Amino acid sequence: MKTTISKFYVKGFCSLLSLFLFVASAFSQDCNGTYESGLALLKKRTEASVKEAARKFESAKRCYKVNRDQQGVQNCDEQIAACNQVLNYFTQQTAKVAAEESYEFTAAGGEQVIPVKTKRSWSFSDVHDWCTATKEKEGLKVVVNPNQTTVRRSQTITLKWSGRKQLVKIVQAGAEEKLTLSESDLFFLADDTEKAIEITSNCDWAVESNDAPWCSWRKDSLHLYIEPSINEGAARRTGTIRIGAGSRHAEIHLMQEMDNFKIFTPNGNDTLVFIPKGGTVDLPVEYTVSQNETPWEIYSYPNWCAATREGNASLSLKCLSNKMKEDRVGTIFVKKGRRLISITVIQLAKGSKYTTFQPILGKKKNVMSLYQRAVLFTPKED
Numbered sequence: 001m002k003t004t005i006s007k008f009y010v011k012g013f014c015s016l017l018s019l020f021l022f023v024a025s026a027f028s029q030d031c032n033g034t035y036e037s038g039l040a041l042l043k044k045r046t047e048a049s050v051k052e053a054a055r056k057f058e059s060a061k062r063c064y065k066v067n068r069d070q071q072g073v074q075n076c077d078e079q080i081a082a083c084n085q086v087l088n089y090f091t092q093q094t095a096k097v098a099a100e101e102s103y104e105f106t107a108a109g110g111e112q113v114i115p116v117k118t119k120r121s122w123s124f125s126d127v128h129d130w131c132t133a134t135k136e137k138e139g140l141k142v143v144v145n146p147n148q149t150t151v152r153r154s155q156t157i158t159l160k161w162s163g164r165k166q167l168v169k170i171v172q173a174g175a176e177e178k179l180t181l182s183e184s185d186l187f188f189l190a191d192d193t194e195k196a197i198e199i200t201s202n203c204d205w206a207v208e209s210n211d212a213p214w215c216s217w218r219k220d221s222l223h224l225y226i227e228p229s230i231n232e233g234a235a236r237r238t239g240t241i242r243i244g245a246g247s248r249h250a251e252i253h254l255m256q257e258m259d260n261f262k263i264f265t266p267n268g269n270d271t272l273v274f275i276p277k278g279g280t281v282d283l284p285v286e287y288t289v290s291q292n293e294t295p296w297e298i299y300s301y302p303n304w305c306a307a308t309r310e311g312n313a314s315l316s317l318k319c320l321s322n323k324m325k326e327d328r329v330g331t332i333f334v335k336k337g338r339r340l341i342s343i344t345v346i347q348l349a350k351g352s353k354y355t356t357f358q359p360i361l362g363k364k365k366n367v368m369s370l371y372q373r374a375v376l377f378t379p380k381e382d
Contacts, residue, residue, distance in 0.1 A: 030063060031060050031063035031064050031067060031069070031072060032060075032072075034056050034059050034060040034063060035056070035057065035060040035072065035075065035076065035079075037056050038053045038054075038056030038057040038060060038076075038079060039053070039079070040053075041053035041056060042079065042082065042083060042086075045086070047087070047090045050083050050086045050087055050090070051083075051087065053079070053083050054080055054083035054084070054087075057076045057079045057080045057083065058076070058080065060072065060076050061073055061076035061077070061080070064076060101167075101168070101169060102168070102169035102170070102171055103142070103168065103169070103170055103171070104171050104172075104173070105144045105170070105171065105172040105173070106172070106173055107146065107147040107172065107173050107174060107175040107176070108146055109143075109144040109145050109146040109147065109172070110143075110144055111141060111142060111143045111144070112141075112142050112144075113136065113138050113139050113140070113141050113142075114139050114140040114141075114142060114157075114159070114168060115138060115139040116138075116139035116140055116159065116161075117139075118161055118162075120161055120162050121161070122159065122160060122161035122162075123159075123160050123161075124140055124157055124158060124159050124160070125157070125158045125160070127155070127157060128155050130144065130145045130147070130153070130172075131143070131144050131145070131155055131157075131170050131172075133157060140157070140159065142157070142170060144170065144172055146175075147172050147173070147174055147175055148175060148202055149174060149175060149202060149203065150174040150175055150176070150177050150202055150203045150246060151174045152171070152172070152173055152174045153171075153172050153174070154169060154170060154171040154172070155169075155170050156168065156169050156170070157169075157170060175202055177201075177202065177203055177245060177246035177247055177248050178200070178201055178202050178203075178245075178248065179199075179200075179201045179205060179243065179244075179245040179246075179248035179249070179250050180199075180200040180201070180250075181197055181198070181199060181200075181243070181250050181252065182197050182198035182199075182200075183197050183252070184250065184251065184252055184253060185252070185253045185255070186226060186252060186253070186254050186255070187255050187256075187257075188228045188231075188254070188255065188256040188257065189256070189257050189337065190230060190231040190232070190256065190257050190258060190259040190260060190261070190337075190339075191230050191231075191259075191261075191336055191337030191338045191339045192228060192256070192337065192338075193227065193337075193338060194225050194226065194227035195225070195226055195227075196223045196224070196225050196226075197223065197224045197225075197226070197252060198222060198223055199219075199222060199223060199224055199243070200222075201245040201248070203245050203246045204245065204246075205243055205244065205245035206243070206244060206245075207219065207224070207241060207242070207243055208242045208243065208244045208249070209240075209241070209242045210239070210240075210241045210242075211239050211240055211241075212228075212237075212238070212239020212240065212241065212254050213239075214228055214229045214231070214237060214239070214256065215227065215228050215229075215239060215241070215254060216229075217241065224241075224243070224252075226241065226252070226254070228254075228256050230259075230337075230338055230339055231256050231257065231258055231259055232259050233258060233259065234258055234259070235258050236255065236256065236257055236258050237255075237256050237258075238253070238254060238255050238256075239253075239254040240252065240253055240254065241254065260286070260287060261285070261286065261287050261296060261336045261339070262285070262286040262287075263283050263284075263285050263315055263334065263341060263343070264283060264284040264285070264286065265283060265343065270342065270343055270344060271343075271344040271345075271346065272317070272343065272344070272345050272346070273345075273346045273347070273348065274305075274319040274322075274345065274346070274347040274348070275347075275348060276321065276322045276347065276348050276349055276350045277321050277322075278318075278319040278320050278321045278322065278347065279318075279319055280316065280317065280318045280319070281316075281317050282310070282314050282315070282316050282317075283314065283315040283316075283317065283343075284313065284314060285312065285313055285314055285315055287312045287313070295312065296309075296312070296334060296335065296336040297309070297334070297335050297336075298315070298332070298333075298334055298335075299333035299334060299335040299340065300331075300332070300333045301330065301331075301332040301333070302328075302330030302331070302332075302345065304319065304320050304322070304328065304330065304347070305317060305318065305319045305320070305330055305332065305345050305347070306318045306320075307332045307334075315334065317332065317343075317345065319345065319347055322347045322348065322349050322350070323350070324349055325349055325350070325351075326349050327346060327347065327348050327349050328346070328347050328349070329344065329345070329346050329347075330344075330345050331343070331344055331345070332345060
């Protein structure tokens with residue numbers, strides 16, 4: 001009986017062992033089949049087949065772990081790594097940017113398309129106002145505005161896709177330095193006023209030198225203002241102002257006419273004395289009229305001594321009778337441009353005495369008074 005039971009257990013154990021071996025063999029064959037299926041998919045080298053192959057290798061790896069097949073697990077790890085490498089390659093190729101590291105533009109500006117070929121979403125950033133960018137079918141279209149300055153400028157556009165990025169530098173050359181003057185020769189009359197010259201430049205400009213000390217200047221961003229002093233000399237004078245803008249230079253040639261206006265008084269004295277009864281005197285005027293020159297005019301005179309202009313050649317003074325008990329003094333002003341010429345007129349009162357200055361101490365001297373010195377002639381009585 002015992003022998004029969006033992007045989008029964010042995011037979012049962014053998015049956016279970018056979019079943020286990022059969023299942024293990026079948027499971028092992030399933031691991032190998034999954035692995036082989038992954039290899040077949042990997043050989044197709046398409047993005048979809050490689051992704052599916054990676055899933056097969058992961059499944060086979062779990063199967064080998066259950067069977068405690070270390071070699072199978074190692075083989076699966078190697079194939080999974082190969083799949084990831086191929087997928088990375090596909091990512092790079094399907095999102096390829098055929099861009100150079102930098103793009104050069106002239107000062108005139110222009111546009112350029114940076115090729116971007118990908119089925120995935122991509123974006124860009126970091127665009128300035130002088131450089132605009134838009135996404136188009138072929139890639140990124142970059143439009144660069146003209147550079148009005150002489151400064152070379154640059155900016156970087158960042159292209160982003162699938163966790164990757166590429167920097168593209170946009171560089172634009174500066175414009176050629178320019179310096180233009182509205183006039184290069186300035187002519188001033190002896191008493192002329194300020195004149196302006198328009199300066200056109202695409203860079204900062206400045207006055208480098210001025211060898212005409214008789215001229216002062218001031219400037220703003222667009223103009224140079226030049227003002228001469230009155231030329232009271234008997235000769236024409238010249239000078240040069242030099243302007244610089246970057247590497248560009250220009251000169252303004254200056255010329256100022258000599259004084260051509262003069263009122264002749266006896267012996268050049270600027271004080272005239274009239275007798276109490278009054279009278280008239282004509283003073284010759286030297287005046288050469290130039291083009292665009294301002295004529296001379298009588299600016300003001302006292303009410304008892306009328307001044308009239310006789311053309312451009314004479315100034316006539318008519319002094320009325322002085323019925324006051326005191327001498328009277330007045331000034332006649334003649335204006336020529338910015339010049340204001342004065343002539344002092346004194347009229348004696350009836351009974352006026354020509355007193356002389358006498359020192360308080362010491363010997364008295366015969367010294368002519370102011371009036372006596374001024375009386376260079378006695379005007380004719382009317």
